[in-house]
Amino acid sequence: MTRFTKVLFLSVLTVVVVGFDLTIGLxxxxxxxxxxxxxxxxxxxxxxxxxxxxxxxxxxxxxSEAAFADEVVLTTMAPDRRMAISGRGAAxxxxxxxLPGLQVHVGYxxxxxxxxxxxxxxxxxxxxxxxxxxxxxxxxxxxxGVQPYLVARLAG
Numbered sequence: 626m627t628r629f630t631k632v633l634f635l636s637v638l639t640v641v642v643v644g645f646d647l648t649i650g651l652x653x654x655x656x657x658x659x660x661x662x663x664x665x666x667x668x669x670x671x672x673x674x675x676x677x678x679x680x681x682x683x684x685x686x687x688x689s690e691a692a693f694a695d696e697v698v699l700t701t702m703a704p705d706r707r708m709a710i711s712g713r714g715a716a717x718x719x720x721x722x723x724l725p726g727l728q729v730h731v732g733y734x735x736x737x738x739x740x741x742x743x744x745x746x747x748x749x750x751x752x753x754x755x756x757x758x759x760x761x762x763x764x765x766x767x768x769x770g771v772q773p774y775l776v777a778r779l780a781g
Contacts, residue, residue, distance in 0.1 A: 648770030671732030
């Protein structure tokens with residue numbers, strides 16, 4: 626190995642380790658704020674999409690009605706301007722986006738839970754190309770660590 630190759634390898638390894646540590650830290654912060662993993666309900670719009678998904682992940686967090694009105698979630702909660710509403714219900718909205726090799730659906734649902742009003746955010750991925758499996762690992766890491774943190778910030 627040349628010196629350049631060693632430096633490049635160690636740099637990439639450092640970025641991966643720091644990214645992994647950051648993800649673990651974000652997940653821990655989110656869980657301390659009440660975010661927890663949730664089961665995907667089959668009877669919801671996003672649940673029907675998750676039935677044949679390559680990857681699906683849901684988290685829920687308690688929200689107060691004063692800080693979080695139904696209209697906010699159902700009309701202005703698009704996570705990205707490139708996402709379009711693909712389904713809408715009384716207390717649920719599903720957004721859809723197409724990425725290279727992936728079809729992504731993000732569902733937001735407000736419902737009454739054990740601790741009062743809860744927001745459940747579900748992300749569903751469908752592979753459209755075999756090469757999309759190459760970045761399934763980083764996507765899982767983001768869903769496990771970063772998504773709960775973002776949901777905690779959204780509700781908090």
